Amino acid sequence: MRSEKRKKLEAAGWRIGDASDFLELTPGEAEFVEIKLALARRLRELREEHEWTQAELARRVGSSQSRVAKMEAADPTVSVDLLLRSLLAAGADRHEVGRVVGARRR
Amino acid sequence: MRSEKRKKLEAAGWRIGDASDFLELTPGEAEFVEIKLALARRLRELREEHEWTQAELARRVGSSQSRVAKMEAADPTVSVDLLLRSLLAAGADRHEVGRVVGARRR
C-alpha cells in the first residue's frame, strides 16, 4: 500500500517527482488535508455499508462514477463541498459529519 | 434582524422574490446550508476573539477583505473549502471544526 505521507502530499495537490517532495505543509494545510482524507474514507465506508456501486452513489449525488472514485481517493480536484454533499446524500447527518471531521486517526 | 429562514435560503443561492420562496430544500441540502452557516458564524467569532479586522484575517488566509465579508455572511459564492481553510488559519483545529460542524443550533 502507498504510504500515508505520499497520500497526503498528493491530496494536497502535489505529484511525486516534484521538487516539493521536501516541502512541508503548514499546520493548517496539514489539518485541511487530514480532514479531506477523513471525509473521503467515511464516504467509501458509507457507500459500502449501503452496498452501492460508485455509479449508484453518483446517481444519487447527481455526479459521475469517475468523480466518486476521485472523491474516495481524496483527489486534489475534489472539493470539500462535494465530499460534504455526497456524505449527506449517503445518509450522514450533521452530527456524524462533525464526528468524522473532528476525529483523530480512525 | 433578518429572519433565519431567509438567511438560509440566501445561503443556498436563492434570492428573495424568486418563485423558489416556496420551494423546500431536501434534508441533505438543508444540513449543508446549516453547516455553512455554523462555519461562517464561528469564523466571525474567532476573528473577533483575536481582535482582527477582516483585512487582517484576509492577509493571513491569502484572500481579500471583501471575500472575508462574504464568508462571514455565508454568501452562496463562498465554498466550504475556503471557510475551512480560513477557520484553520484563524487557529481552529480539526477537533474544533468538527465540534462546529456537528453542533446543533448555538
Place this chain on the structure above:
DNA sequence: TGTGAATATGTCGGCTATGACATACGTTAG
C-alpha cells in the same frame, strides 16, 4: 484461462468560486 462488473485514471469544455478592485455603508472620534 476469459469475461463481465466495478473501480481507477486521464482529459476536456463549461461553469463557478476566486482575489482584486471600486465603492457604498456604518460607526466612532474630533
Place this chain on the structure above:
DNA sequence: CTAACGTATGTCATAGCCGACATATTCACA
C-alpha cells in the same frame, strides 16, 4: 460636520472544480 476606520456589496478576468466521457486496471467467478 468630517475624517478615519471597518464592514458590506457589486463587478470582473481568471483559475480551478465540475460532470461527462473514454479507457485502463482490478476483481470475482466460472
